[in-house]
Amino acid sequence: MRKRWRWLGVPGFLVATMAGATCPQWTAAQARQELGALHDRLDGWNHAYRVTGQSPVDDAVYDQALQRFDRWRACFPQQAPAPLAHLADASGAVTAPVAQTGLAKLPDAAAVATWMRSHGSNLWVQPKADGVAVTLLYRDGELHQATSRGDGLHGSNWTAKALRIAAIPRHLPNAPSRVVLQGELYWRLPSHVQARDGGVNARSAVAGAMARDTLDAATAAHIGLFVWDWPSGPADMPSRLAGLRAMGLIDSADYTQPVGTLADVQRWRRRWYRQPMPFAADGTVLRQSRRPGASTWRAEPPEWAVAWKYPAAQALAEVRAVTFTVGRSGRITPVLELEPVQLDDHRVQRVSVGSLRRWQQLDIRPGDQVEVALAGLTIPRLQSVAWRAQQRPPVIPPDPAQHDTLSCWRWVPGCELQFLARLVWLGGKSGLQLDGLGPDTWQALIDAGLVHGLLDWMDLTAAQLAAVPGVGDARAEALLHAFAAARARPFKRWLRALGMPASGTIALTDWHTLAARNDDQWQASGGIGPGRAQHLLAFFRHADVRALAAHLHALGVIGF
Missing domain, CATH: 1.10.287 (Helix Hairpins)
Known part of the structure; x- marks a missing residue:
């Protein structure tokens, strides 16, 4: 259309x-x-x-x-540069004996089911080998011509290179006088599992090899052939497959299977996605058994065959915005807000850059196009910057000089992110385990003007909490109960909640004893080196930390 x-x-x-x-x-x-x-x-x-x-x-x-x-x-046709040639070629001097049609892509199972209902019951499925298309012409059983896809009607003459590829038969036994085959030249990948390995750029390996002037023997040995159609063959699929087997193309025929239901298609699709294959496949292809004669084919997707591609393992995404998080330790992490993309079963809208230094090196701005993938099949990962927008809007990150492990103990300008991160850590599973206290609740208490320091919540009343938008009387009582329970938490857990550096095997007795230790005493403890000792000294001597300890002492918290 x-x-x-x-x-x-x-x-x-x-x-x-x-x-x-x-x-x-x-x-x-x-x-x-x-x-x-x-x-x-x-x-x-x-x-x-x-x-x-x-x-x-x-x-x-x-x-x-x-x-x-x-x-x-x-x-923007008026501003557009000339179109690009395809990877191997965009056209060529050789007229293809039969047009290469290409395939329309169906987006999901529902679309596949709809297509199947409208195309009868005699349907077949194949893996969609991820390589480069080729048309082979045989006369009297001998390879006469190999043509690249080109523009579908004209392509490059690949005959000399085809004769160097052992996977392309020079002679077809039991062949009619004229045979036209269409298929895929693929990069051999023994025991390749698409779900695990992805495409591994197999197509580009073949395309690059076929685009070069010469094809050496070692490279040619890596190239295989999957025949996915016999345009000049019999009218129905079973007869075509029998003919392919008779001509020695057994593997190609075995990868074409009959299907009657969507469940059949999904079963083969899962099998070819999750079990070892000799080549990369980026989806499945559905074909009718009978289709129009080859002389009527055009260089455009037909009605009688469609592709259902696998979810992309890597995708191109446009950066909408660059935001930053600041952790309780002062670590600044840039995060890219993306135009949503689909990776496998995941809709990806944001991805971490990892570190401020990496973001500065990559210099990613809104409008840039980035390559994202799934790490371990679950976590979005930034792979690279595909290309940069020509207009570079400014992006100002938090000042790293203002953030370290002992900064931002209060809600003051420039400390908003790190202070909130300290509260979340303090009330979380690694801290005091305060039920019902997450980032949103802490932010609501801050916005209500009730929390400016790390321990201000300990002095709040039920009436103050109930007045916070979204809290109410019942939740206020629950929060007050959690706050009261925090006072009875063990001294060791309080130290962890405040962010004390790891202290090895030393006994955590009370604040006064720990704060009085010097550098040598810290290093004399098991598992503490010079660097860790300095971090511990800095923590116990920091004015804001001492003020927090004094506050906890006044409240009667054990150990302080």
Whole structure:
């Protein structure tokens, strides 16, 4: 279906909308800058593929970047640079014997079920091998021509390279006089598990090899062939598969299985995703048994075959904002707020940069495009900066000189984040275990003007708590009970809640004894070196910490 665009006039800006998508709100000059930057980045990646066969980015990220480039070009045709050639080639001098159609992508199981209902019961499923497409022409059983996908109608002549790839048969036994096969050249990956290993840039390895001028024997040995269709073959799938087996293409035929229900498709999909395969696969393909004659095929997705891709293990995401957290120890952590992306079963909207130094080195700003992945299949992880926005809005982080392990014991300007982190730690599982006290409740007490210091909550009344928005009488009583119980917590737990550095095996008797220890006495204790001893001395001698200890002593907390 042809996409329809609608242009909206906004003074000073070019704004376009497409069904299901909105174009960036850029000026003409900014559109030219951003498109040029993405064009250059894609061109650089393509160059790396062709020259070294290595991918600077994950294949899925490359695909998403290319799709974004095409979308932006459609949004801003007047500002767009020339289109990019595909990785291996965009066209070529050789006319393909049958058009390479490509496949429409279905987003989810519901869409697959709908497609199956409208296409009858004689359906088949295959793994979607993640490689580069090739068309093979045999005459009288002998390989006559190998053509790249190109633009679907014309491609590059890969015949000389195909003759060096052992996986591509030079001769087909039991073959009709003219055979046209379409399939995928893939990178051999013995015992590859897609769910565990991901795409491992297997496609770029093949594409880079086929794009270079020569194909050496060692590289050719790594390339396999999966035939996914026989356009010139019999009209129905069982007959085509029988013919492929007779011609020696047994593995290709074995990976095409009949399905009658969505559950059948899902079973094969899970199997090929979670069990060892000889190649990377980025999804599954559904095909009708019968389809139109090959002479009618066009270089566009057909109605009789579709793809259902696996969830991406890595994705391209636009940075909406850069925020910062400050932990109780003063550690500053930059966090990227992202345009939501789907990674496996996870919707990812934010990712940690890890450290302030790393963020400064990467210099990530709103508008930048970053590559994210799942660490251990659960935690979003920042992989790299794919490319940078040309307009660089300022981002001002917290001043690291104002934050350390002994800063921010009160709610004062510049200390808001670290002070809140201290309260959360103090009341959490590692601290006093105060039931019902999380970040939101602490913030509500701060906003109500009731908590300015780390222990102000210990002096609050039920009436004060009940007046806090969202608390009320019943919860106020529960909080008051938790506060009262905190006074009876053991001395050791109070020290941990206040953030005392680890003290090895020393007996934690009382505040006075610990505060009186000198450097040598700390180091004489098991497990404490010079650095830790200095941290302990600094903690017990810090004026704010001493004031907290005096407050706890006045309240009768044991040990102080």
